[in-house]
Amino acid sequence: xxxxxxxxxxxxxxxxxxxxxxxxxxxxxxxxxxxxxxxxxxxxxxxxxxxxxxxxxxxxxxxxxxxxxxxxxxxxxxxxxxxxxxxxxxxxxxxxxxxxxxxxxxxxxxxxxxxxxxxxxxxxx
Amino acid sequence: xxxxxxxxxxxxxxxxxxxxxxxxxxxxxxxxxxxxxxxxxxxxxxxxxxxxxxxxxxxxxxxxxxxxxxxxxxxxxxxxxxxxxxxxxxxxxxxxxxxxxxxxxxxxxxxxxxxxxxxxxxxxxxxxxxxxxxxxxxxxxxxxxxxxxxxxxxxxxxxxxxxxxxxxxxxxxxxxxxxxxxxxxxxxxxxxxxxxxxxxxxxxxxxx
Numbered sequence: 170x171x172x173x174x175x176x177x178x179x180x181x182x183x184x185x186x187x188x189x190x191x192x193x194x195x196x197x198x199x200x201x202x203x204x205x206x207x208x209x210x211x212x213x214x215x216x217x218x219x220x221x222x223x224x225x226x227x228x229x230x231x232x233x234x235x236x237x238x239x240x241x242x243x244x245x246x247x248x249x250x251x252x253x254x255x256x257x258x259x260x261x262x263x264x265x266x267x268x269x270x271x272x273x274x275x276x277x278x279x280x281x282x283x284x285x286x287x288x289x290x291x292x293x294x
Numbered sequence: 295x296x297x298x299x300x301x302x303x304x305x306x307x308x309x310x311x312x313x314x315x316x317x318x319x320x321x322x323x324x325x326x327x328x329x330x331x332x333x334x335x336x337x338x339x340x341x342x343x344x345x346x347x348x349x350x351x352x353x354x355x356x357x358x359x360x361x362x363x364x365x366x367x368x369x370x371x372x373x374x375x376x377x378x379x380x381x382x383x384x385x386x387x388x389x390x391x392x393x394x395x396x397x398x399x400x401x402x403x404x405x406x407x408x409x410x411x412x413x414x415x416x417x418x419x420x421x422x423x424x425x426x427x428x429x430x431x432x433x434x435x436x437x438x439x440x441x442x443x444x445x446x447x448x449x450x451x452x453x454x455x456x457x458x459x460x461x462x463x464x465x466x467x468x469x470x471x472x473x474x475x476x477x478x479x480x481x482x483x484x485x486x487x488x489x490x491x492x493x494x495x496x497x498x499x500x501x502x
Contacts, residue, residue, distance in 0.1 A: 199452065
């Protein structure tokens with residue numbers, strides 16, 4: 170490749186990037202925590218209060234993975250209250266973390282609906 | 295108006311990325327001039343394998359090979375901060391890339407120890423190579439400290455980095471270790487490009 174070829178490649182790449190950036194295509198705002206149809210500081214859109222172990226919620230968002238990894242909590246138990254596409258996957262998809270998929274065959278799984286409170290969840294959860 | 299620190303850090307990253315990309319294209323273009331496409335691929339494989347070290351010190355060769363693979367996998371892991379939507383293969387390779395990242399400090403330590411303690415008679419690029427090892431170590435340690443000690447929200451990090459790709463400077467996440475990590479990354483990219491792409495090319499007479 171000549172010096173002229175090098176300049177052409179470099180300028181093409183830069184132009185392509187600038188075009189992409191300027192067009193703003195695929196630019197995704199980060200999920201926010203207020204307003205309608207956004208993630209709230211609540212278990213699901215139907216729940217008003219945040220359970221005590223979820224507070225402060227900003228800390229819970231950071232530490233929940235560790236709770237799951239340490240076995241203090243299970244994904245199944247989370248999904249008693251949480252609908253994954255509302256409570257988990259918006260952030261997971263945004264940052265590129267494994268999305269949460271409920272096992273639809275699990276007994277009692279009702280997406281987006283508070284079936285029971287954590288305290289009365291069946292033992293196997 | 296955006297925070298001055300957010301803009302300053304963004305300028306630093308843009309500068310480093312530009313120097314690195316320009317250096318990479320420069321180097322490849324001059325290699326292509328001399329070697330042709332097939333030989334570039336062969337040279338890249340040889341570089342990955344350090345064939346001249348293989349003949350003299352197999353353990354050092356293996357450690358260096360693992361180190362380079364780990365660096366590449368770790369780099370792959372961070373693509374998720376620059377892309378949206380995040381490609382599935384990046385999400386699927388999460389465990390492997392995390393393992394590579396965790397192995398990096400050990401591999402750096404192993405390489406440093408082997409080169410310091412063993413007399414293999416291998417002529418490496420000496421102090422410059424050591425300088426890069428130190429930079430890389432600082433980069434990895436700052437990254438791991440940030441990951442395990444900061445309790446950072448990934449959403450804020452992603453918003454800032456994705457904003458950089460789209461030329462929108464978002465609020466700088468309020469984690470000093472993040473800023474330190476990014477500054478070290480920018481220094482590493484710039485120094486690597488200048489030394490490995492420009493200077494070594496001139497030494498070999500490629501760009502002169």
